[in-house]
Structures are given as structure tokens and as C-alpha cells.
Amino acid sequence: MTDERLAIIVLAAGQGTRMKSATPKLLHEIAGVPLIGHVLATAGQLDAAYTITVVRHERDRVQEVVHDHFPSSVIVDQDDIPGTGRAVEQAVAALPEGFDGDVLVVSGDVPLLDAATLTELIAAHRASRASATLLSAVLDDPAGYGRIVRTDDGMLDRIVEHKDATDSERALREINAGVYVFGLAQLRDQLAQVTTANAQGEKYLTDVIGLLRRAGSDVAAVPVSEPWLVAGINDRAQLSEAAAKLNALIVRGWQLNGVTVVDPATTWIDLKASLAEDVTVLPGTQIKGATSIARGAVVGPDTTLVDCEIGENAEVKRTDATLSVVGAGASVGPFAYLRPNTVLDADGKIGTFVETKNSHIGAGSKVPHLSYIGDTEVGVGSNVGAGTITANYDGVNKHRTQVGSHVRTGSHNVFVAPVRIGDGAYTGAGTVVRKDVPSGALAITVTPQRNMAGWVEENRPGTDAATAAAAANKSGE
Ligand code: UD1
Ligand code: MG
Numbered sequence: 001m002t003d004e005r006l007a008i009i010v011l012a013a014g015q016g017t018r019m020k021s022a023t024p025k026l027l028h029e030i031a032g033v034p035l036i037g038h039v040l041a042t043a044g045q046l047d048a049a050y051t052i053t054v055v056r057h058e059r060d061r062v063q064e065v066v067h068d069h070f071p072s073s074v075i076v077d078q079d080d081i082p083g084t085g086r087a088v089e090q091a092v093a094a095l096p097e098g099f100d101g102d103v104l105v106v107s108g109d110v111p112l113l114d115a116a117t118l119t120e121l122i123a124a125h126r127a128s129r130a131s132a133t134l135l136s137a138v139l140d141d142p143a144g145y146g147r148i149v150r151t152d153d154g155m156l157d158r159i160v161e162h163k164d165a166t167d168s169e170r171a172l173r174e175i176n177a178g179v180y181v182f183g184l185a186q187l188r189d190q191l192a193q194v195t196t197a198n199a200q201g202e203k204y205l206t207d208v209i210g211l212l213r214r215a216g217s218d219v220a221a222v223p224v225s226e227p228w229l230v231a232g233i234n235d236r237a238q239l240s241e242a243a244a245k246l247n248a249l250i251v252r253g254w255q256l257n258g259v260t261v262v263d264p265a266t267t268w269i270d271l272k273a274s275l276a277e278d279v280t281v282l283p284g285t286q287i288k289g290a291t292s293i294a295r296g297a298v299v300g301p302d303t304t305l306v307d308c309e310i311g312e313n314a315e316v317k318r319t320d321a322t323l324s325v326v327g328a329g330a331s332v333g334p335f336a337y338l339r340p341n342t343v344l345d346a347d348g349k350i351g352t353f354v355e356t357k358n359s360h361i362g363a364g365s366k367v368p369h370l371s372y373i374g375d376t377e378v379g380v381g382s383n384v385g386a387g388t389i390t391a392n393y394d395g396v397n398k399h400r401t402q403v404g405s406h407v408r409t410g411s412h413n414v415f416v417a418p419v420r421i422g423d424g425a426y427t428g429a430g431t432v433v434r435k436d437v438p439s440g441a442l443a444i445t446v447t448p449q450r451n452m453a454g455w456v457e458e459n460r461p462g463t464d465a466a467t468a469a470a471a472a473n474k475s476g477e
Contacts, residue, residue, distance in 0.1 A: 005101030006048040006122065007184075009091040012036055012066070012108035013056035013078040018235040024058040025233070026108040027065055030243040031250060032270030032288055035233055036062065038111035040070040045115035046122075049101070052094055053108075054078050054087040083202030084178075089191040092184070102126070103187055105205065107178040109233045112242055117229055122181055124222050131186040131217040132209060135177035137227040144234060145175035146206050148221055156221045158210030163199040174223075176206060177230035186217060246271075267300075276312075294328070303333070311346065324356075327363070345380070362405065374398075375417065379405030385429070387412040404439065 016025020026036035033041075036053075043051055051070060055062045056078040063075050076094045078087050088105055095103075104122060106113065117135070125133035136148050146159045147169050159176045160169050190211040194203050212219050224230055228245050231238065250271065251264040258277035261267050268286040269275070275293045282300030289307035293299060296313040303319045310316060311328035321338035327346035332338065336350050339357035344350055348361050351368035359373050362380040367373055369386035375398050376390050382403055390401045391414050399417035403409070407421055410429035421427065422439030430446050437443040457466045 002047050002049055003101075004049045006046065006104060007050040007052070007095055007099060007101060008043050008046065008048045008104045008106065009088055010036070010039060010043060010051065010053040010066075010073070010106055010108055011084055011087050011178075012062055013054045013059075013087050014084075014109075015057040016109070016234070019239075020236075024062055026062060027058075028233070028239055030111060030239065031246050032272060034065050034069075035111045036065055036108040037069040039106055039108050039113070040066065040073065042113055042115050042118065043106060044070055046104070046118060048104070050074065050095060050099065052076050052091040054091050056087075081196070081203055083196065083200070084205035085191055085194045085203035085207060088187070088205050089194075089203070092188055092191065095184070100184060103182045103184050105178075105180045105182070107232065110178055110230055111233065112231055112246060113177075113179065113229055117224060118179070121179065121222055124220070125181040128220055129218050130220045131183045131212050132180055132219045134180040134209070134219075134221050135224055135230055136174050136221040137177055137224050137230050138174050139227055140173070142170075142173050142175045145232065146178075147172040148174040148176055150174075156209070156219050157213055159204075159206035161198065161200070161204060161206060174221075176221075177224065178232060179230065180205070182208070186212060186215075190215070262300075308338075373401075376401040376403065376415075378403040379407070379423065381405055382407040383409070385409045385411040385413060385427075389414050391416045 012026050019025045019028065027034045051073045053066045053073045054076050059077060066073055066075065074094060076091050078090055102122065102125060104118065121133060121135055144162050146161045147165055149157050149160055149169060151157045187208065190208045193211050194207045196203055198204060209219050231242050233239050233242055247268055248264060250269045251261050251267055254269060254275050255261050259275045260280040263283035266283045267281050270288045272289060273287045273291045276295040278296050279293045280298045284302040285300035286304045288305060291305045291308045293310040294312040297310045299310065299316045301318065303316055306322040308321050309325045311326055311330060313329050314326045315331045316326060317333035319333040319336045319338065323340035324338040324342040326332055326344050327348060329347045330344050331349045335353050337355040338350065341358040342356040343360045345361065345363040347364045349366040349368055350356055353370045354367050355372045357374040359376040361367060361378045364380055365378045365382040367384040371384060371388040372390060374390050375392040382405060388409060392398050392401065401415045401417045402420040404421060404423035404425065406424050409427040410431055412430050413427055414432045416432065416434045419433055419436060421433065421437040424440045425437045426442045427433060427437065428442065428444035428446060431443055432445045433443055456469050460466050
């Protein structure tokens with residue numbers, strides 16, 4: 001049910017300088033979702049009356065992602081005045097006249113925060129007389145964060161940013177998580193007082209806390225139980241730490257759902273992937289995008305799957321696959337490369353050092369070794385010989401190869417597309433198939449083999465080969 005007394009402001013206008021990236025900080029991903037996507041998903045669970053996202057840096061790119069993850073969020077553009085305080089000030093100005101509830105402020109760069117923690121924060125705020133309640137955490141390494149400064153009797157007094165802090169303030173280990181609930185009227189009043197007189201020349205939202213205290217209001221800090229919940233991402237080291245933490249949670253979740261993950265440390269599973277009971281994931285495996293893996297399948301070791309569908313009891317070993325479907329009981333790898341739109345039906349095989357693309361390989365059909373199969377349709381029960389290449393590209397256009405059912409093609413063939421090999425046909429080793437092969441025919445293009453007797457002894461006298469040949473000929477072999 002919508003909380004009519006709640007508005008959420010999501011801060012997403014900052015530049016993210018410390019990422020040193022052409023990609024806006026909040027569009028960097030963990031578990032396959034942009035940082036801002038995690039925050040918006042959590043915000044969405046609170047069902048607030050209004051959700052406002054503040055943008056500025058790369059505003060079009062950020063706005064697009066906001067729309068994807070939270071279509072009903074209002075977008076507010078931050079002006080030239082920098083700082084989290086200015087961002088909130090402009091968001092507050094966009095709230096409808098009649099709204100008089102609480103304002104929850106979350107940062108787009110705090111992705112691991114969950115809805116339960118936010119719900120508790122809002123409840124704590126509403127149960128108190130405080131005009132602001134914020135989340136804090138005690139960190140072993142508080143560097144970079146705003147520090148919570150308390151009075152001698154332990155009351156929250158103000159927040160000092162790392163860059164403005166004295167040495168003794170920097171020694172404080174309780175940090176501001178950047179997540180707050182404010183009463184709207186008090187927030188509005190104090191934001192008007194905030195200046196840019198600080199080390200960064202920004203309007204700090206954090207200054208509101210000290211100002212509220214000076215004005216005689218109560219403010220409170222609620223410590224989180226687990227500091228990782230409020231980890232802020234400012235640089236790539238923090239990005240990888242948050243990714244590892246989230247991944248550990250995801251892997252553990254699947255393990256408790258009946259998935260065997262042999263080595264959680266080297267297994268990466270995106271948030272949108274789904275795995276059935278009795279799936280086995282071997283070390284060094286990345287399961288990305290909307291990949292789904294059915295019961296009994298074994299994936300890995302050293303396998304990357306992006307947006308793939310793996311059927312029941314299939315086996316996918318040392319493979320890189322994108323947008324591909326592997327049928328039940330089928331086998332892929334080791335060392336296979338499945339490019340987009342590969343469909344391998346039940347009990348089929350794509351074997352060792354095989355690359356496929358835009359191809360459908362029918363039930364029970366096999367491409368076991370050293371092949372490139374592109375733009376191809378293979379029927380059921382066929383076997384494509386070792387070292388087969390579909391020559392699908394004429395230098396200008398791509399053409400399709402069709403291989404029927406129960407076909408047996410020889411080793412080291414080239415299928416020059418467009419070409420069709422009929423049901424039950426055979427091809428000999430080394431065949432270059434340029435013309436359609438009728439059903440049941442044997443196609444061969446090789447010229448007959450010619451043996452020139454005595455050639456080595458004549459032309460390579462004195463070599464080991466010539467000596468061996470002479471000895472063999474003498475003994476009548
Ligand atoms: C901020 C807090 C700090 C806290 C930390 C927690 C301030 C002044 N400091 O610092 O006390 O410990 O978060 O992670 O608030 N943003 C805007 N407009 C701006 C600047 C930033 O919308 O003008 C957004 C950013 O996109 C980001 C969030 O606000 O999502 C926080 O900004 P960031 O620059 O990361 O602040 P921190 O230095 O981490
Ligand atoms: Mg930050």
C-alpha cells in the first residue's frame with residue numbers, strides 16, 4: 001500500500017570523479033545491474049507517494065537507466081550549484097504543494113542497502129521526536145566518509161566531511177551512511193541556511209544535521225548492524241568490494257536453494273540469473289544476464305554464460321556462450337564458443353574447439369571437433385565431421401547452410417553456402433561441398449590419390465626418411 005506520508009529523494013547528479021571513467025559512476029554495474037538500479041529497486045519496495053531522482057552529470061544516460069528501473073520516478077535536474085545539499089534542495093522544491101510528510105534521502109552510490117533497513121530507519125524516525133534520523137556505521141577504515149561527531153554525552157552533534165576534518169575528527173570511526181529521513185519543513189528551513197564555505201565549495205546536505213541541532217531540534221543516528229549494507233562506492237576498489245559482497249550473498253542464496261557451487265570465490269552469478277535445484281556449478285564460472293539453468297545441469301569449470309538457457313542434465317564445460325540455448329541432456333565443450341542465436345537441441349553435442357553462430361543443431365546431432373558452424377541448420381541425428389567449416393560469407397553477404405537429418409559428413413569438409421545436404425547423405429573426407437547433395441548421395445570432390453613409388457629415395461637421398469624407406473622396402477613392406 002502506498003505510504004502517502006513518504007517521499008524519497010535519490011541522489012544521482014554527482015560526477016563520480018574518483019571512478020576516473022567515461023561511464024557515469026552510477027551506471028557501473030555490480031551483479032549485472034547498474035549501481036543506481038540497485039538503489040531504485042530498493043526504493044521501489046517502499047512504495048512511497050513520490051520518488052524523485054536528481055540528475056546532472058551525463059543526465060540523459062542516467063535518466064534512461066532511471067526510467068528502465070523506476071519508470072514512475074520524477075526526474076529533477078540539478079543546477080550549477082554543486083553538492084548533495086543543493087540536490088536535495090531542488091528535489092524538495094519539486095514536491096507537490098500539499099505534501100507534508102517525511103523525506104527519505106538515499107544516495108545512488110550506496111547499492112547494497114536493503115528495504116528492511118530503510119523501513120526500520122523510517123519507523124525509528126516516526127517513533128521519535130527527531131527532525132532528522134540517519135544511518136551510521138562503525139568502520140575499521142572510515143577514510144573518505146563523513147564522520148559522525150558526538151557531544152561528550154554521546155548526542156549526535158554534527159557531521160564533518162573527510163576533506164574538512166581535523167586529524168582528531170578523522171580518527172573517529174563512526175561514519176555517515178548518506179541515508180537520512182527528514183521532516184519536510186525542518187529540512188526546507190535548514191537547507192536555505194547551508195553555504196558552500198568548505199573544502200569542496202559544495203552545499204553539503206550533511207550541514208543540515210549541525211544546523212538542526214543549533215536550532216534546538218533533535219537529530220538521531222541509527223547504527224546499522226552490518227557495515228557492508230551502507231558501503232558507498234566512490235572508486236573502482238570499492239566497486240569490486242561491493243560486487244564481491246553481493247556475489248557472495250547471491251551464491252549463498254542459490255546454495256540454500258539446492259545448487260552445488262563448488263567454489264563460491266570464483267563463481268559469479270548475476271542478480272537476474274536463475275538456477276534450478278541440483279544444478280552443479282564448477283569453479284571459474286560466470287553466469288551472467290538472464291541466464292537460466294535447469295535441474296541437473298553441470299556448468300563449468302571456467303565457463304561464461306551470458307543470457308543463455310541451459311536444459312535439464314545438460315553439461316557445459318570450459319565454454320563461452322552468449323544468447324544461446326542448450327537442450328536437455330546436450331553436451332558443450334570443453335573449449336567451445338557459442339555466439340548469439342546458437343540453438344542446440346536435446347542430446348546434441350557441440351564439442352572441442354568448435355565455434356557456432358546463428359545456427360540450429362537438431363536433436364542428437366553432433367559437431368564434435370574443431371569446426372566453425374555459422375548460419376546453419378542441422379536436422380536430427382546427424383554427425384558433422386572433425387574440422388568442418390561453413391563458408392558462410394562471400395565477402396559481401398552471409399548465406400545459410402542446410403544439413404538434413406541422419407547425415408554423416410567426413411572430416412575436413414568445407415560447406416560453401418548457400419548449400420544443402422539432403423537427409424541421409426554422406427560426404428567424403430576433405431570434400432568441398434559447393435553444390436547441393438541429394439538425399440542419400442555420397443559427395444566427394446577430392447582428386448584420386450597418386451603414389452609415386454621410390455620418390456623419397458630418389459629426391460631426398462641420405463635422409464632418415466630415405467634410409468627408413470630403403471630398409472622397409474628391403475624387408476618387403
Ligand atoms: C557523501 C556524504 C558523506 C557520507 C557519504 C556516504 C555529503 C556532503 N557527504 O559523501 O558524509 O559519508 O556520502 O557514502 O553528502 N550527488 C548529487 N549532486 C551533487 C553531488 C553528489 O546528486 O552535487 C549525488 C552523487 O551522485 C551520489 C551521492 O550524491 O550518488 C553522494 O555523492 P558523493 O560525491 O559520492 O558523496 P561522498 O563524498 O561519498
Ligand atoms: Mg559517495
